[in-house]
Amino acid sequence: MTDTSHRTYAVVLALVVFFVTWAAVAARPWAAAKPDPRLVALAQREQRLRAEARIVQRIVDRRMAAYRVALRQRRAQIGLADARAQQAAQAAAPPTASVRIVTLPPLTVTRTS
Incomplete structure (x- = not known):
C-alpha cells in the first residue's frame, strides 16, 4: 500500500504556494503607488502659505523701516523741543x-506726671 502522508504534504505545500502567489499578485508590487490626493493638496497649500508669508514679511520689513525713520525724526524733534x-x-x-545746612540742638520734651 502507498503512504498517504506524502500526498498530504504535497497538497498542503501546493496550497501554501498558491496562497503566497495569490497574495503577491494581489499586492501588485510592480504598480506605481499613486500619491494620496490629500497629501498633494496639503503640499500645494504649504507652498502657497510660504509664498504669502514671504510677501507679508516683505511688507512688514518695509513698514518697520519707514517706522524707524519716522521714529528717528520724531526723537530728533523731541530732542530739539526739549532743549529749547x-x-x-x-x-x-x-x-x-x-x-544752607542748619544744625539745631536736639529737641527735648519734658513732661510731668
Missing part, C-alpha cells in the same frame, strides 16, 4: 537761592 524748553526755562527762572 530747557533753555527757555533757565532764561525765565529767577536765580535760585543757595542751600
Whole structure:
C-alpha cells in the first residue's frame, strides 16, 4: 500500500504556494503607488502659505523701516523741543537761592506726671 502522508504534504505545500502567489499578485508590487490626493493638496497649500508669508514679511520689513525713520525724526524733534524748553526755562527762572545746612540742638520734651 502507498503512504498517504506524502500526498498530504504535497497538497498542503501546493496550497501554501498558491496562497503566497495569490497574495503577491494581489499586492501588485510592480504598480506605481499613486500619491494620496490629500497629501498633494496639503503640499500645494504649504507652498502657497510660504509664498504669502514671504510677501507679508516683505511688507512688514518695509513698514518697520519707514517706522524707524519716522521714529528717528520724531526723537530728533523731541530732542530739539526739549532743549529749547530747557533753555527757555533757565532764561525765565529767577536765580535760585543757595542751600544752607542748619544744625539745631536736639529737641527735648519734658513732661510731668
